[in-house]
Amino acid sequence: xxxxxxxxxxxxxxxxxxxxxxxxxxxxxxxxxxxxxxxxxxxxxxxxxxxxxxxxxxxxxxxxxxxxxxxxxxxxxxxxxxxxxxxxxxxxxxxxxxxxxxxxxxxxxxxxxxxxxxxxxxxxxxxxxxxxxxxxxxxxxxxxxxxxxxxxxxxxxxxxxxxxxxxxxxxxxxxxxxxxxxxxxxxxxxxxxxxxxxxxxxxxxxxxxxxxxxxxxxxxxxxxxxxxxxxxxxxxxxxxxxxxxxxxxxxxxxxxxxxxxxxxxxx
Amino acid sequence: xxxxxxxxxxxxxxxxxxxxxxxxxxxxxxxxxxxxxxxxxxxxxxxxxxxxxxxxxxxxxxxxxxxxxxxxxxxxxxxxxxxxxxxxxxxxxxxxxxxxxxxxxxxxxxxxxxxxxxxxxxxxxxxxxxxxxxxxxxxxxxxxxxxxxxxxxxxxxxxxxxxxxxxxxxxxxxxxxxxxxxxxxxxxxxxxxxxxxxxxxxxxxxxxxxxxxxxxxxxxxxxxxxxxxxxxxxxxxxxxxxxxxxxxxxxxxxxxxxxxxxx
Numbered sequence: 001x002x003x004x005x006x007x008x009x010x011x012x013x014x015x016x017x018x019x020x021x022x023x024x025x026x027x028x029x030x031x032x033x034x035x036x037x038x039x040x041x042x043x044x045x046x047x048x049x050x051x052x053x054x055x056x057x058x059x060x061x062x063x064x065x066x067x068x069x070x071x072x073x074x075x076x077x078x079x080x081x082x083x084x085x086x087x088x089x090x091x092x093x094x095x096x097x098x099x100x101x102x103x104x105x106x107x108x109x110x111x112x113x114x115x116x117x118x119x120x121x122x123x124x125x126x127x128x129x130x131x132x133x134x135x136x137x138x139x140x141x142x143x144x145x146x147x148x149x150x151x152x153x154x155x156x157x158x159x160x161x162x163x164x165x166x167x168x169x170x171x172x173x174x175x176x177x178x179x180x181x182x183x184x185x186x187x188x189x190x191x192x193x194x195x196x197x198x199x200x201x202x203x204x205x206x207x208x209x210x211x212x213x214x215x216x217x218x219x220x221x222x223x224x225x226x227x228x229x230x231x232x233x234x235x236x237x238x239x240x241x242x243x244x245x246x247x248x249x250x251x252x253x254x255x256x257x258x259x260x261x262x263x264x265x266x267x
Numbered sequence: 268x269x270x271x272x273x274x275x276x277x278x279x280x281x282x283x284x285x286x287x288x289x290x291x292x293x294x295x296x297x298x299x300x301x302x303x304x305x306x307x308x309x310x311x312x313x314x315x316x317x318x319x320x321x322x323x324x325x326x327x328x329x330x331x332x333x334x335x336x337x338x339x340x341x342x343x344x345x346x347x348x349x350x351x352x353x354x355x356x357x358x359x360x361x362x363x364x365x366x367x368x369x370x371x372x373x374x375x376x377x378x379x380x381x382x383x384x385x386x387x388x389x390x391x392x393x394x395x396x397x398x399x400x401x402x403x404x405x406x407x408x409x410x411x412x413x414x415x416x417x418x419x420x421x422x423x424x425x426x427x428x429x430x431x432x433x434x435x436x437x438x439x440x441x442x443x444x445x446x447x448x449x450x451x452x453x454x455x456x457x458x459x460x461x462x463x464x465x466x467x468x469x470x471x472x473x474x475x476x477x478x479x480x481x482x483x484x485x486x487x488x489x490x491x492x493x494x495x496x497x498x499x500x501x502x503x504x505x506x507x508x509x510x511x512x513x514x515x516x517x518x519x520x521x522x523x524x525x526x527x528x529x530x
Contacts, residue, residue: 014291068427095433105428109446164428173433224499 017044017206018079018096020065020173025074028058034060036230037074042175047207049217049238052227058210061194061227062177066097079174096122098168102180104112104160106152112139112163113148116170117262126173131170142196158189162196169200175198178209214258217243226250296452306496313498316489323478324485325506331398331467331481332510336460338403343410345493348440350415361411368408373466376401381473394479398470406463413459417452418444457518468507482506 020023020042027035034057042048046114047181051059063069065076067090076083081093107115116135120126126134139145142162152160159180168176178197182190194216201207201220211217217224217238224241226249234247242258270278342391350360368376385391392400421444429439449456468483475484482503489499 066431068431091430091433091435094431097431099428099431101424103422103424105422105424107425107428107443107447109450118435118442119429122438124432167432258310 002201004029015045016172016174017204017207019044019046020175021075021077021210022061022065023075023077025061025064025076025228026072027057027069027164028072035064035071038227038231038232040225040228040235042206042208044174044206045204046223047201047205047209047220048223049221049252050208050210051212051214051217052226052233056227057230058227059179062179062208062210065175065177066094066099068099091123095171096174098165098171098173099178100161100164100168100176100178100181100203103184104152104157104164104184106160106164106167111149111151112144112155113164115152115163116167118230119167120170121189134170135166137167141164141169141199142166143192156189157185158192161185161189161193163232165193165196165200175206175207175208178207178211180210182211182213214242214254226253228253272359306500307501309495309498312493312495313314313489313502314501315493316485316502319480320482320485320502320506323480324482324503325509327479328464328467328506329510331402331470332394332460332464333466334399335402335406335463338399339406339410339459339463342403342407343414344445346407346411347414347418349435350411351418365408365411366407369412373401373405374469374472377469377472380404393468394473394475397473398467402463402467402470405466406459408461409462410456411454414448416455417448420451422448451525454518454522457514457521459519461514464507464510464514 020040022038022040025035025038026033037058038057038061042049042062050061052058060069064071065078065083071084074084078093079096081088081096083093106112107118110118113132113135116138117128117131120131120134121128124131136145136148139148142165144159144166145153145164147159147163150159152163154165165181181197182193185193190213194213197207197209197216198220209217209221219238221238223235224238225232226241226245226247228249232244234241234250241250242254245254346361346364349357350365352358352361377397380392381397414507425443425447426439429443430436435444467481470481471484471487475481480488486500486503488499489495493499
């Protein structure tokens with residue numbers, strides 16, 4: 001709570017970053033096993049990008065971390081919570097985990113400020129005045145303080161996604177999950193969203209990012225994890241995995257996404 | 268001589284207009300205007316219906332409809348949530364209720380609660396309670412289906428976003444999903460009110476005292492007491508239209524607003 005006061009005074013953001021420990025995580029839909037025993041640790045303050053072809057299970061993995069998907073087996077340790085413990089207080093755990101969706105999922109019946117404040121007042125029981133202050137601080141943080149009274153349908157995709165980030169930050173999360181945050185955006189608005197995420201990384205937030213933006217991954221991520229077919233194929237320092245992958249599947253994937261001449265030239 | 272497409276269209280239009288004129292002329296000539304005037308449009312004799320039909324009938328119809336709608340909306344929301352519940356028993360109960368009350372005539376429900384239940388259980392309810400129960404129970408079934416469709420039309424991502432912010436399921440429903448669902452179902456919900464207004468006419472089968480008369484009862488009594496034929500029913504019908512046409516206009520307005528704000 002003290003962080004909030006500091007933040008709203010306009011000081012540099014103080015982030016309590018939490019880590020994530022995932023052990024042997026398995027998830028199936030019927031007979032289809034999507035995650036085949038994933039183990040992955042993210043240190044507090046670390047930025048990890050999950051890359052891989054669609055259907056590789058990276059979004060499912062991300063969604064398991066805040067239990068939007070229920071894992072079948074394994075354990076996930078997040079900020080002092082054991083997510084797979086049947087007695088875990090899901091709602092309490094989720095307050096520490098910010099989630100940003102591909103489709104933004106802003107609340108269309110609420111303006112940008114109210115999108116940021118609604119969960120603060122209803123869940124954290126902050127007063128409306130305090131919640132508004134925090135919301136404005138975070139909207140300014142993503143460069144949208146001047147659009148606080150706009151409704152989602154009055155904002156561009158990139159602006160909506162930045163409001164969604166501000167909304168997540170307003171809960172003072174200790175970890176942020178990004179599920180392909182720029183995939184639904186017009187190309188010209190991708191940069192604004194990425195730069196907000198870059199700043200957040202600099203401030204020391206723990207971030208787990210599913211992305212196809214290789215440039216962002218190389219520049220911002222401490223570590224890159226390449227997934228395919230429900231397993232971690234290769235992981236390591238971003239520069240190494242992206243520029244000098246060792247596994248053939250990683251090489252093939254990166255060749256496809258990085259080589260622009262490759263797109264559309266295949267039969 | 269061959270005709271162009273435009274000429275053919277014009278001839279077709281003339282033919283249709285000709286048929287219409289002939290039909291109307293035949294109708295006018297064949298009609299016994301004096302009888303029609305005496306028994307359908309005999310407005311000279313309907314004076315005694317006023318001001319009762321307005322001050323009592325219209326007002327009571329509005330009150331009965333409103334009561335039925337309030338009960339129907341609460342019951343409908345409960346049933347809709349039950350139908351979407353993860354607990355199978357709730358789903359079965361809701362489905363059974365909805366199918367039952369949508370499948371039987373509303374008149375049967377009125378007779379059951381107006382005569383059957385009081386007789387069977389030795390209770391005597393006043394008219395307000397009977398109206399609230401019978402009209403509300405029927406309305407619940409219809410409104411439940413409308414609301415269920417609305418709740419399902421709210422994108423799944425809305426609930427996920429709310430839950431991700433730490434909101435418990437009930438809070439996410441109350442604060443995020445239900446308000447959006449209501450906005451979506453505003454046009455069909457307005458149509459439910461129109462249906463309800465008309466269904467409230469069934470109350471006339473219950474033994475009403477004078478102060479409880481609604482529009483249809485006024486119309487029906489007028490037939491037997493005024494000697495103006497069908498005219499009293501015509502007047503009652505006109506008052507229903509006074510309620511339903513603005514509602515239907517409102518529904519269309521909501522519809523175009525929803526269509527405009529759709530992303």
